[in-house]
Amino acid sequence: MTATVDPDRSEWDVIVLGAAAAGENAALYASQFSGLSSVLVENVLVGGECSYWACMPSKALLRPVEVVDAAAHLPGVTAQLEPPDALARRDVVINRLDDTSQVKWALGAGIDVVRGYGRLTGERRIAVSRGDGPVRELTARHAVVIDTGSCPAVPDVPGLRAALPWNSRDVTTMKEVPRRVVILGGGVVACEAATWLHGLGAAEVSVVQRGPRLLARAEPFAGALVGEELQDCGVRLYLGRTISQVQRSDARDTGQGCIHGGEVRVTLDDGTILEADEIVVAAGRTPNTVDIGLETVGLSPGGYLDVDDHQAVRGVSGDWLYAIGDVCGRALLTHMGKYQARIAGEVIAARAGGSSDLPSSAAGHSGLPQVVFTTPEVGCAGVTERQAREAGTDVEVVEYDLGALAGTWVMRPDYRGRAKLVVDRADDVVIGATFVGAGIAELVHSATTAIVGRIPVSTLWHVVPSYPTASEIWLRLLETLRAQRHAARAGGDTPAERT
Numbered sequence: 001m002t003a004t005v006d007p008d009r010s011e012w013d014v015i016v017l018g019a020a021a022a023g024e025n026a027a028l029y030a031s032q033f034s035g036l037s038s039v040l041v042e043n044v045l046v047g048g049e050c051s052y053w054a055c056m057p058s059k060a061l062l063r064p065v066e067v068v069d070a071a072a073h074l075p076g077v078t079a080q081l082e083p084p085d086a087l088a089r090r091d092v093v094i095n096r097l098d099d100t101s102q103v104k105w106a107l108g109a110g111i112d113v114v115r116g117y118g119r120l121t122g123e124r125r126i127a128v129s130r131g132d133g134p135v136r137e138l139t140a141r142h143a144v145v146i147d148t149g150s151c152p153a154v155p156d157v158p159g160l161r162a163a164l165p166w167n168s169r170d171v172t173t174m175k176e177v178p179r180r181v182v183i184l185g186g187g188v189v190a191c192e193a194a195t196w197l198h199g200l201g202a203a204e205v206s207v208v209q210r211g212p213r214l215l216a217r218a219e220p221f222a223g224a225l226v227g228e229e230l231q232d233c234g235v236r237l238y239l240g241r242t243i244s245q246v247q248r249s250d251a252r253d254t255g256q257g258c259i260h261g262g263e264v265r266v267t268l269d270d271g272t273i274l275e276a277d278e279i280v281v282a283a284g285r286t287p288n289t290v291d292i293g294l295e296t297v298g299l300s301p302g303g304y305l306d307v308d309d310h311q312a313v314r315g316v317s318g319d320w321l322y323a324i325g326d327v328c329g330r331a332l333l334t335h336m337g338k339y340q341a342r343i344a345g346e347v348i349a350a351r352a353g354g355s356s357d358l359p360s361s362a363a364g365h366s367g368l369p370q371v372v373f374t375t376p377e378v379g380c381a382g383v384t385e386r387q388a389r390e391a392g393t394d395v396e397v398v399e400y401d402l403g404a405l406a407g408t409w410v411m412r413p414d415y416r417g418r419a420k421l422v423v424d425r426a427d428d429v430v431i432g433a434t435f436v437g438a439g440i441a442e443l444v445h446s447a448t449t450a451i452v453g454r455i456p457v458s459t460l461w462h463v464v465p466s467y468p469t470a471s472e473i474w475l476r477l478l479e480t481l482r483a484q485r486h487a488a489r490a491g492g493d494t495p496a497e498r499t
């Protein structure tokens with residue numbers, strides 16, 4: 001969809017630079033009940049990374065893999081995956097990289113859209129360039145919100161860039177499934193991509209992770225269980241390894257999602273050589289702040305934007321500059337970016353209305369939910385035991401086998417999984433939860449609610465889970481906690497897990 005606003009207009013109350021889902025929410029929440037006008041400035045597609053190259057395509061590719069896996073573990077059921085149909089469905093999910101419906105939504109909500117690449121040129125001013133056309137100067141009466149997101153980080157490995165490796169955009173929009181793939185990284189993108197590449201037919205998948213385990217930010221058993229499952233289906237894990245050299249003789253830019261040339265030869269730091277048809281870089285992200293004019297407002301380009309709990313950028317006076325989403329580095333997740341956007345939008349509207357009663361994004365960050373859609377799924381909320389201890393919190397932890405529940409046994413007889421709670425002893429509230437197992441994604445919200453609501457353990461006892469569901473894990477964890485406390489008082493051992 002092309003030009004969407006009066007081409008001569010140059011002033012709005014709020015300008016949002018970058019129109020991902022977070023940016024859309026910031027514009028909506030700033031203007032919805034305040035009468036403020038807002039505009040989105042977008043260089044590529046309204047909807048951002050999540051809609052076209054991240055969450056949505058990856059989950060579209062993982063869902064068929066999950067269904068086949070569920071069937072394989074349920075006696076009497078068979079399911080078969082047809083890779084071309086799965087790729088075709090992925091294309092539908094990403095609207096074939098067309099943002100018409102997103103632009104329609106924005107206009108319908110009274111939010112304008114300006115196409116082009118925006119840069120700050122001073123306080124509340126943005127210059128937008130588009131191709132060879134004239135630069136358009138925009139001014140915000142009240143606020144500018146930065147939602148420019150992040151892009152894949154490519155480690156400085158000899159030969160890697162020259163090999164034109166796949167990045168997260170290629171692997172989510174892949175048009176062909178490479179037969180042999182090496183994945184550099186062992187975080188969320190690497191684990192999810194290994195799952196769908198294998199599930200969609202890649203015969204040899206190797207994951208090279210420099211740390212000692214996968215999903216390093218989660219509780220250790222999460223990466224261990226995901227790693228076990230990947231290895232069981234033939235994925236090769238190289239943990240504690242890095243890549244020291246990449247060679248590809250005829251690297252060619254064949255387009256996004258197509259194999260970028262001939263065979264790739266990957267040398268690991270211990271001398272191991274892996275041969276592959278494609279290499280995928282999944283080694284973290286870099287904030288898109290290098291070329292957005294930060295120096296014109298006294299900030300340094302290149303790093304994450306440091307924000308306060310109103311999402312206002314620190315180091316800029318006048319409360320006019322805000323940052324949300326990946327670019328502020330608080331939590332690189334779509335739902336957290338959208339939450340930050342709702343807070344920023346409400347703060348902007350409140351400040352414009354002269355109110356000093358401002359919402360804060362602190363509570364929402366204490367809940368910090370995330371689901372990794374691997375096999376098994378990993379769901380976390382709040383902090384891990386390690387993070388809590390590093391922060392100096394006196395914690396008590398409790399774990400339980402998720403496979404030892406009637407609800408999960410009915411789901412699949414050989415269910416493998418584990419759950420853990422981290423409890424703050426001082427206030428007797430849950431501050432962290434991790435669930436690993438099939439179908440646990442929807443459990444995470446119960447943990448987020450307990451954490452953000454600071455519900456005491458004594459009250460959680462009265463939150464009765466339905467039988468037979470995976471939610472009964474809450475009862476088992478609380479019973480185990482009760483037994484641990486009893487044993488500690490009595491100076492004895494904790495009883496073994498019940499089945």
Ligand SMILES: Cc1cc2nc3c(=O)[nH]c(=O)nc-3n(C[C@H](O)[C@H](O)[C@H](O)COP(=O)(O)OP(=O)(O)OC[C@H]3O[C@@H](n4cnc5c(N)ncnc54)[C@H](O)[C@@H]3O)c2cc1C
Pocket residue numbers: 017018019020021022023041042043044045046047048049050053054055056058059116117118119147148149150168172189288291292324325326327331332333334335336337
């Ligand atoms: C493979 C993959 C899978 C993921 N899966 C999940 C998931 O399941 N759940 C989850 O919560 N998170 C997931 N994430 C993370 C999630 O995608 C990001 O956290 C989210 O997209 C970040 O959104 P954002 O608002 O920060 O910006 P982005 O989505 O990065 O969008 C920024 C927008 O700004 C535009 N832009 C940038 N600079 C300018 C400029 N100067 N002028 C104009 N426009 C500009 C860009 O074109 C883009 O549209 C995944 C990430 C990856 C890579």
Ligand SMILES: NC(=O)c1ccc[n+]([C@@H]2O[C@H](COP(=O)([O-])OP(=O)(O)OC[C@H]3O[C@@H](n4cnc5c(N)ncnc54)[C@H](O)[C@@H]3O)[C@@H](O)[C@H]2O)c1
Pocket residue numbers: 155184185186187188189190192208209210211215216241242243282283284285332333370371372373
């Ligand atoms: N389901 C989800 O919520 C979801 C899915 C995908 C991505 N995301 C988000 O996207 C962000 C980016 O994900 P990501 O996986 O790219 O980053 P990440 O930071 O999660 O993981 C990067 C991994 O790459 C490894 N690594 C880096 N350089 C390396 C090297 N030279 N050799 C070997 N290993 C190396 C690191 O040790 C780390 O484990 C994450 O913060 C995540 O929250 C979320």
